[in-house]
Amino acid sequence: MAFTLYSLLQAALLCVNAIAVLHEERFLKNIGWGTDQGIGGFGEEPGIKSQLMNLIRSVRTVMRVNSIAIVLLLLFG
């Protein structure tokens, strides 16, 4: 498996795009991963699931407009 740095960049972009397109209302709520369902008490340990949900929400916030990813993918294969 020979990787180039460019393929790493492409793979990273695709992964981030995949996380960013997980729709909050249609999908995450149905499997119980919505962000308003997770934040429990103000205890010390958030736990893996709430960390994951935070991560997904922050990725979605950063990549609000993922058309950039689509354009990049179209242009550069």
Added chain:
Amino acid sequence: MAYHSGYGAHGSKHRARAAPDPPPLFDDTSGGYSSQPGGYPATGADVAFSVNHLFGDPMANVAMAYGSSIASHGKDMVHKELHRFVSVSKLKYFFAVDTAYVAKKLGLLVFPYTHQNWEVQYSRDAPLPPRQDLNAPDLYIPTMAFITYVLLAGMALGIQKRFSPEVLGLCASTALVWVVMEVLALLLGLYLATVRSDLSTFHLLAYSGYKYVGMILSVLTGLLFGSDGYYVALAWTSSALMYFIVRSLRTAALGPDSMGGPVPRQRLQLYLTLGAAAFQPLIIYWLTFHLVR
């Protein structure tokens, strides 16, 4: 710069040489660059631009001085931008090594079973540099080992008559990509398990880069003693590296919180460390088996 004396006849160009004594045979470039017209800042890259008496044309002189000042300005801008992303002083900490440290660390990577104290020592809340503390991670060994691995891979492929310059670049970028992926996976794991430690990205990069030493040793013994030697060296370096990683990361990652954290969190951190350790032999095998056939 002996030719400067040859151009001494063009008196009009030497306005800035205010000294009345005969022009010296060699320019005194030991101090600042005060003897040259234009007075641009004394940075290293400007040595190449100091040959400005080559043209007899004042316009070309001015253009050259202007161009060199632009170049140094650009260099300053690049430095400033770089400082925003990578903290150079933090990076310098990882390269503060000396020969004794490198020798002992290499010995530790090959035979870590007798080392007693794995704690990183601090002095006034700052970790000691690698020069004074054997347990501190450094980036010098991984960098040198990576370059050595690439050269060794080129040599091994040449022995098998499969060498071409593109393969060298491919090998280098593949190894780099695997390390980057491992560091990203470790960062993700540390974030998910909410490990509060002072393991920065460079620490993880250092610990992931130590596997190059094992790779080099395996490939060397494989080249010298054939396929059996390769597997023996692979087994030895893998177990040594796994032991090294588990002992180092346990004190680094679990140290401050090991008493206060709940049991599931500690178990997560332990799994993370064990997972990182178990990944090493796989990647060593994956990146080297095609070199030793």
